[in-house]
Amino acid sequence: MARKPSSRRHSVVELDDINLVPIMSILVILIPMLIYAFTFFEVTVQSVAAPKMGTGKAKAKDDTEQKKPLNLTVLISDDGFMLKYDDELQGSESEKPIKKVEFPPDAAHGNLPYWDYDYPTLYNRLSKMKERFPTEEQINIGAEMHIPWQTIARTIDASRLQLEGTPFEGEERMMIYTKAKPVKEKAKAGEEPEPKLLFPNVVFVVAE
Amino acid sequence: MVEPTNQGSQSESSVEFTPLSAAELETQQRSAQKNAKRKAKRAASGDKGLNINSLMDIMTILLVFLLMTITSDPLSVKQDDNLLLARSTVDYSPGADSIPIMLSKQHIIVDHQAVVQVECTLDGRVCTNIPAEGNTGFQSLPEGDIQSLNWCEQDPVPADCGPDVLDRLRRVRFRIDKSYKQDGSDEQFLIVPLHKRLQQLVKNLKEENLALGREFKGVATIIADRNIPFRMLAEVVHTAGMAELGDIRFAVIKTSNR
Numbered sequence: 001m002a003r004k005p006s007s008r009r010h011s012v013v014e015l016d017d018i019n020l021v022p023i024m025s026i027l028v029i030l031i032p033m034l035i036y037a038f039t040f041f042e043v044t045v046q047s048v049a050a051p052k053m054g055t056g057k058a059k060a061k062d063d064t065e066q067k068k069p070l071n072l073t074v075l076i077s078d079d080g081f082m083l084k085y086d087d088e089l090q091g092s093e094s095e096k097p098i099k100k101v102e103f104p105p106d107a108a109h110g111n112l113p114y115w116d117y118d119y120p121t122l123y124n125r126l127s128k129m130k131e132r133f134p135t136e137e138q139i140n141i142g143a144e145m146h147i148p149w150q151t152i153a154r155t156i157d158a159s160r161l162q163l164e165g166t167p168f169e170g171e172e173r174m175m176i177y178t179k180a181k182p183v184k185e186k187a188k189a190g191e192e193p194e195p196k197l198l199f200p201n202v203v204f205v206v207a208e
Numbered sequence: 209m210v211e212p213t214n215q216g217s218q219s220e221s222s223v224e225f226t227p228l229s230a231a232e233l234e235t236q237q238r239s240a241q242k243n244a245k246r247k248a249k250r251a252a253s254g255d256k257g258l259n260i261n262s263l264m265d266i267m268t269i270l271l272v273f274l275l276m277t278i279t280s281d282p283l284s285v286k287q288d289d290n291l292l293l294a295r296s297t298v299d300y301s302p303g304a305d306s307i308p309i310m311l312s313k314q315h316i317i318v319d320h321q322a323v324v325q326v327e328c329t330l331d332g333r334v335c336t337n338i339p340a341e342g343n344t345g346f347q348s349l350p351e352g353d354i355q356s357l358n359w360c361e362q363d364p365v366p367a368d369c370g371p372d373v374l375d376r377l378r379r380v381r382f383r384i385d386k387s388y389k390q391d392g393s394d395e396q397f398l399i400v401p402l403h404k405r406l407q408q409l410v411k412n413l414k415e416e417n418l419a420l421g422r423e424f425k426g427v428a429t430i431i432a433d434r435n436i437p438f439r440m441l442a443e444v445v446h447t448a449g450m451a452e453l454g455d456i457r458f459a460v461i462k463t464s465n466r
Contacts (some may be wrong), residue, residue: 005231020260027267033211034274043283045429045457046298050449076438119466145439146381149432150361152441153294153458157466158320160298178465206442 046156049203069134072129073205074122076143076155081122085129098122103174117151120168120177123158127166130198139199143204162196283308283459285431289312289354291338292361294434296460306427307453309402311436311444313337313354313382316402319409323401324388326440328354330380340415348372353380357435382437389443397446406451428453 034200068086075082096187098121130136139159143152163180182195228236278284283302287293288311307318314324314337328335330353338352349368350356357377360369390398408412410426417424432441445456 002230005234009347012218020264024264024267025259027264027271031267031270031274034271034278037278037284038274041457042462043285043293043302044296044298044462045302045459046296047300047455047457048445050445050454050456064453110365110367114365143234146437148434149438149441149458150294152438153460154436154466157297180270180466204438204442204445 002090046153047202048156069138070129070133071140072126072133072136072138072199073140073142074126074155074159076117076141076147076151078144078147080117081155083122083125083129093127097123104171106175116174117154119154119158120173122155122166123163123177124169126198127162130162136188137197137199138201138203140203140205142204156202157201159199160197161200162198210439220456283429283431285459289337289358291431291433292435293431293459293461294360295463295465297463297466298460299462300457302429302457302459303427305425306429306455306457307406307413309406309428309430309444309448311430311432311440313433313435316384316399316444318405321405323405324384324399327381327383327385329383330376335380354375361434380435382435382440384440384443397443398450399443399447402444403447403451406453410452425455426453427455427457429457429459431459 032078071084071086075084080097082097083095098118100115101118102113102115105113126139141152141155141159161182163177164183165176165180168174168177168180184193185196187193240365262351271325285291285293291310310317312326312372313328314326316324316326328337335353336351337354339355340346340350344361349366350359356373357380359366360374360377386392386394386396388399388401390396390400406428410424414424428439430444430448448456
């Protein structure tokens with residue numbers, strides 16, 4: 001007698017492909033949202049100490065120190081920069097002002113000549129100050145009340161690190177200065193070389 | 209299917225076929241029918257076998273990358289007409305535990321809340337702020353003073369920002385009204401509503417750090433628009449200092465050109 005065919009499945013069970021459409025829908029919505037929230041530029045920070053009122057004269061950090069602080073100050077006005085400092089021997093000194101100058105045309109300014117602060121000359125002067133006072137790291141920055149933050153940021157840039165290719169002179173000095181790389185110190189084995197500092201500690205000063 | 213049984217003989221004529229039973233035949237017929245149905249269904253649905261596995265791989269990697277980048281960024285700064293960061297070559301990373309203070313062209317914002325309004329004046333009148341319609345942006349010098357200021361700060365400077373335009377834009381002034389200052393005086397540096405808000409945040413942060421056994425560091429990160437004047441920066445830094453935030457950092461966009 002013929003037996004009833006077994007109701008057990010004899011064929012191999014084949015699973016249907018996973019439906020990826022809902023997962024793709026979620027990703028298509030989520031990824032544009034995240035790209036919108038993504039920032040395509042790197043945000044970094046510059047430390048600044050609270051403003052001192054007056055002419056920015058600082059006491060020595062350690063009372064036992066005999067050395068008078070340099071009180072190197074850069075004052076920014078509409079006309080340009082003014083450098084001041086306290087020399088132990090000669091008292092308060094004021095260098096010749098660094099006026100704004102007209103730089104030759106370049107692509108960033110629509111191939112037209114333009115007026116700007118003379119950051120390369122400021123850097124040259126600060127570099128010479130660092131040679132005279134190598135242990136000094138603080139710089140006071142003051143400005144007229146309406147000077148914008150971008151100008152102050154560029155001034156801090158000019159005073160922070162030692163750069164290659166100094167001194168910056170000639171008509172093309174701005175172009176060379178803007179692309180100059182920082183000088184790196186000799187690194188110990190296994191460490192990355194650190195850039196050499198000029199005056200990295202910035203203090204805002206406000207003239208009363 | 210008829211299965212040949214080869215008993216070792218090399219020639220074709222020696223292959224023997226064992227006939228299948230009725231049950232085996234029925235099973236084979238049923239699976240053949242199922243396969244035929246599946247093929248017909250696939251053909252009917254027009255499925256030519258589009259493989260989206262690669263696309264899934266790309267999407268998953270992109271998703272993981274974006275999630276990791278966004279969650280690791282302690283300062284999520286969104287730039288717009290009222291907030292364009294200054295550019296600098298400094299490369300210190302922002303710390304995770306700091307109080308962000310945003311100084312835009314319109315408000316001072318702490319903890320996503322506007323605490324102080326910033327006044328903008330040009331030649332004695334209030335600056336105009338006329339955003340671009342839709343997402344088209346501006347194609348030439350905009351009408352609004354705020355937008356013109358941003359337009360002429362592009363790199364390279366647009367051709368329609370002549371000396372007259374630049375001269376006019378240099379007269380734009382941002383300030384904080386004396387009603388927000390201590391003693392209602394323009395000469396004062398302390399901004400009262402900002403000071404109160406920062407004190408609240410510092411108090412909360414100190415309690416939180418105490419509970420977690422951490423040291424309170426008093427770090428504030430100022431996210432300032434590039435056109436904010438020195439006077440306003442000094443006022444905000446002074447106010448933050450008075451609220452026990454001694455370590456002040458300014459957020460900038462990193463650039464390779466000085």
